[in-house]
Amino acid sequence: MMNPTFESLLNLLKSKGIRLSHHRLKVLEYLTKDFSHPTVEQIYIALHEESPTLSKTTVYNTLNLLVKIGLVRVINIEDNETRYDITTKNHGHFKCESCGKIYDFGIDLDSSPIEELKSFKINYKDVYFKGICPSCLSNIDKTKLKTEE
Amino acid sequence: MMNPTFESLLNLLKSKGIRLSHHRLKVLEYLTKDFSHPTVEQIYIALHEESPTLSKTTVYNTLNLLVKIGLVRVINIEDNETRYDITTKNHGHFKCESCGKIYDFGIDLDSSPIEELKSFKINYKDVYFKGICPSCLSNIDKTKLKTEE
DNA sequence: TGCCATATTGTAATAATTACAATTATATTA
DNA sequence: TAATATAATTGTAATTATTACAATATGGCA
Numbered sequence: 001m002m003n004p005t006f007e008s009l010l011n012l013l014k015s016k017g018i019r020l021s022h023h024r025l026k027v028l029e030y031l032t033k034d035f036s037h038p039t040v041e042q043i044y045i046a047l048h049e050e051s052p053t054l055s056k057t058t059v060y061n062t063l064n065l066l067v068k069i070g071l072v073r074v075i076n077i078e079d080n081e082t083r084y085d086i087t088t089k090n091h092g093h094f095k096c097e098s099c100g101k102i103y104d105f106g107i108d109l110d111s112s113p114i115e116e117l118k119s120f121k122i123n124y125k126d127v128y129f130k131g132i133c134p135s136c137l138s139n140i141d142k143t144k145l146k147t148e149e
Numbered sequence: 150m151m152n153p154t155f156e157s158l159l160n161l162l163k164s165k166g167i168r169l170s171h172h173r174l175k176v177l178e179y180l181t182k183d184f185s186h187p188t189v190e191q192i193y194i195a196l197h198e199e200s201p202t203l204s205k206t207t208v209y210n211t212l213n214l215l216v217k218i219g220l221v222r223v224i225n226i227e228d229n230e231t232r233y234d235i236t237t238k239n240h241g242h243f244k245c246e247s248c249g250k251i252y253d254f255g256i257d258l259d260s261s262p263i264e265e266l267k268s269f270k271i272n273y274k275d276v277y278f279k280g281i282c283p284s285c286l287s288n289i290d291k292t293k294l295k296t297e298e
Numbered sequence: 299t300g301c302c303a304t305a306t307t308g309t310a311a312t313a314a315t316t317a318c319a320a321t322t323a324t325a326t327t328a
Numbered sequence: 329t330a331a332t333a334t335a336a337t338t339g340t341a342a343t344t345a346t347t348a349c350a351a352t353a354t355g356g357c358a
Contacts, residue, residue: 013285020161021322021336040314055338060315062336076225076277080346082314094269105265109276116254120243122280127258128225137270168355170305189345204307209346211305229315231345305354312347322337328330 006032009071009086016069023047023054027062028071035077037083037093037102077102077128092127098136105129154181157237165218171204172196176211177220186224186232186242226251227276236279241276247285254278263279 006029013020013028026047030038034046040063042055063084066072075083077095083102085093090110094103109125132140158177162169175196179187183195189212193205212233215221224232226244232251234242239259243252258274281289 019335021324023337053338057316057339058337074228076228077275079223079225079231080313082228090247094266094271097272103269105263107263114241114254114256117243117278119276119283119286120252120280121286122243122278123246124277124279126226126275126277126279128273128275128277129269129271130275131269131271134268137268168304171357172306202307206308206347207306229344299358301356303355303357305352307329307348307350310348311334311346314343314345315332316343318355320338322335324335325333327332 001066012071013069018065018069023051023058024062025064026051026054027059028066031066031072031084035086035104037080037085039083043084046142075102075128076126077130090125092129092130094131094133096133096136097130098140101133103133162218167214167218172200172207173211173214175203176199176208177215179213180233180235182220184235184253186234188230188232192233209263224277225253225275226279239274241278243278243280243282245282245285245291246279247281250282252282 073085091104092107222234240253240257
């Protein structure tokens with residue numbers, strides 16, 4: 001899955017008249033490098049090391065701004081954690097219930113429009129799957145072999 | 150969209166060996182009647198009127214139990230509100246960004262499995278759309294006519 | 299009926315998020 | 329380059345949702 005480059009995002013910000021402040025750039029840059037769908041906490045901890053003056057409020061502010069202008073997407077797959085993702089092409093999110101990792105997968109919801117929603121204006125489409133990822137599945141198998149359950 | 154009857158749910162609970170306590174029945178009954186995908190707060194307020202001894206913690210406990218045994222589904226379409234829904238057939242949720250109402254719509258994600266997830270064990274599938282519902286769209290049109298924008 | 303296991307309650311802790319006023323930084327213009 | 333207006337950032341405090349836990353109450357079965 002192709003992710004946007006940092007430079008292309010900067011141009012987009014400029015074109016929208018958004019100031020390229022130091023902290024904003026840091027948050028944005030982080031999102032173009034960490035594809036693990038980080039939480040606010042993770043972003044804050046990672047950036048706070050090199051920029052000790054960064055506050056968590058600013059991370060919230062920046063993310064909300066980036067979401068508003070459509071550069072970042074909110075992932076509400078779980079009710080106790082909000083995650084963030086650089087906006088890319090149509091893709092769904094799979095969360096492993098065992099290791100907690102979130103995987104992207106391609107899905108096309110546009111080719112066959114929902115008849116029931118003909119007269120609705122659709123702005124966002126999110127697809128969330130949950131289950132067990134292959135890596136955890138094979139670990140479970142190994143455990144079974146070892147303990148001979 | 151067919152919803153399960155209260156009686157069929159009671160049988161399911163019994164078959165799982167879950168006690169049919171007063172409060173549990175009340176919460177469950179409420180969910181079979183209110184299809185607006187209520188929040189914990191809404192359920193608590195509605196039931197607290199007739200059962201003043203009901204605590205919000207009990208509503209949480211009961212909902213978590215019902216989710217665990219698969220009778221109730223969590224809707225995380227928005228990051229600041231968790232909603233609950235009696236489990237039914239495959240359906241997606243559309244949230245109107247103007248009036249906040251959540252609409253169900255039928256969607257079949259099982260007929261064409263995702264190639265990328267061949268080796269994943271999928272337990273849940275959620276589809277969340279956001280946008281403007283027809284009723285709000287027509288209100289916007291009327292406003293435009295009135296103010297001649 | 300009486301007992302035991304479980305459900306419920308209520309308070310308090312935790313955690314996520316937002317509000318807001320004071321301060322600081324930025325970009326622009328002279 | 330310096331002054332200025334505008335916007336960003338900070339930090340604290342408030343708000344809200346959710347969970348933990350111990351004490352109490354209750355339901356179901358012998």
